[in-house]
Amino acid sequence: MWLRASTREERGGPPLSRQRIVEEAVALLDEEGADRLTMRRLAERLGTGSTTLYWHVKTKDDVLDLALDAIFAAVRIPEGAEWRAGLTALIGDWRATLLRHPWSAALLGRPMLGPNVLARSDFLYATLVRAGVAEPHLTAAAFGLSNFVIGSALMEATWLVNADAETRDAAREHMDHQRDRYPALAAHGPLTAADDWDSSFERGLNWLLDGVEATIATG
Amino acid sequence: MWLRASTREERGGPPLSRQRIVEEAVALLDEEGADRLTMRRLAERLGTGSTTLYWHVKTKDDVLDLALDAIFAAVRIPEGAEWRAGLTALIGDWRATLLRHPWSAALLGRPMLGPNVLARSDFLYATLVRAGVAEPHLTAAAFGLSNFVIGSALMEATWLVNADAETRDAAREHMDHQRDRYPALAAHGPLTAADDWDSSFERGLNWLLDGVEATIATG
C-alpha cells in the first residue's frame, strides 16, 4: 500500500507513452541485441510492470514494427540535389542507419509501412520520376535500389556486426580446412580481404544507377 | 510396456537421423511457416518424442541452419555455359528457390556456411574470375549480385507470400487513405501494379551484369 510506488513522481521519469516505449526498445536493442528484447526486460528499464506495456501497445511485434520505423527518422531526405546525387545520399544514409542498428537487418522481412519508411520511399519514387525514369524502368529502379540496400545491409550486419570474433574465426578456419573443395571462394571470398565493404557497395550502387540513367536517354 | 511403440517397425518409417529431421523440418516450414516450427511439433510429425531430437541435433538453431542449407540443393549449377548466361541461370534459380520456401527469406540474417551454399558461392566467384573480372570489381560483383538476390527475395516473400490477403488489403487501404501524404508512392508504388516482379528483377539484374561486363574490357 504505502510501499507501492504508484505515483508518477515516485516511479521517476516522464509518464509512460508509446513513444517512450519505442525509444527504450531501440536503446535496448542497440545495447543487447534482438534476442534480449523481452517485454519484462523492457518494462524493467522503463520502471514499470511488464503487463503495463500492453495498454500502450498491442503485441511485442508492434514494438518491433515501431522500433524499426523509428530508426529511419535518422535517414535524411536530400533537398534540391540533382537526382543521382540525391539518391546516392539517401541510399548511403539508409545503409548507414541499418548498420548502426544491426538488429534491424533481421527485421526487414516484415511489412514496412511506418511513416518514416513511407516518406523515404516516396522520395525515392518522386526523384526517379522527376529524373525522367518511366515505367517499366521506374518500378525496376525503385525495387532494385531498395533491394540492393536491404541485401547489402543484411549480409554486412550478419558478418561484421552480429557475429562475434569467435564465430568469425571459426568461419575462417572452416573455410581454410576446405580450401580444396571451394578453391575460388577460398582465394577471393569475403573472408580473405573483407575490409572494402564500403567501396564494394558504392561500386554496385553505381552499376545500378548507370543502368537507370541509361534508360532516361533512350526512353 | 506392451502398449509402448518402441521398435522401429511399430513407430513406422526409417530410423531417425539428422537427414530425416531436416527433411521433415523443411516440409513443416513449407506447410505451416516459420513460427509454427516447434521441436515438439517436429518430433510429433516424425513419430518420436520431442527430446529425442536433441540426440541428433544440438539446438533448434541447428535445425534451421540445416534446413536453410538443404533447400539450396535445388539450385542447379550450370555447366559449360557462357559466363553471363551461367550467372543469370544460377541467380534465377537462387531466387526461385528462396521464393518457393518463403520462410527462408527471414533466415538469411544468419551465417550461411553449409556445403550447398558454399558450392554455389564458389561457382559464382569462379565464373566471375574466368570471365576476366578482377579486383576490386570481383568482390563488388559477387557481393552485389548476392545482395541483390537476397534483397529481392526478402521483399518479395514479405509481400507476395508471407502476407495474407487480409494484410495486403489493409496495406492498400492504408496507402489509399494517405494518398496526399505520399503522392509518388501512391501513384507508382509497389501496391499499384505489382505483378511484374519477375521482369523488374530481370531488369535490375541486367543493370548489374552490364556494369560487371563493362569492367572486363576496361580492366
Add this chain to the structure above:
DNA sequence: CGGTCTCTCGAACAACGATCCGGTGGAGGT
C-alpha cells in the same frame, strides 16, 4: 460526494527450448 475514464500491475496460463536421468533394444563378444 459519486461516477467514469485512463492507466497500472500482480497473478496466472499455455507454450516454448532445453536438460536430466532412467530406460530399451539389439549387436557383438565369450
Add this chain to the structure above:
DNA sequence: ACCTCCACCGGATCGTTGTTCGAGAGACCG
C-alpha cells in the same frame, strides 16, 4: 545361452517467454 555395452529414446521437469484477466489507483467531471 548369457552378459555387456552403447547408440538411441522419452517422460518429467525447469526456467523463460508472450499474453490475458481482473482488481485496483488516480484524475477529472457532474
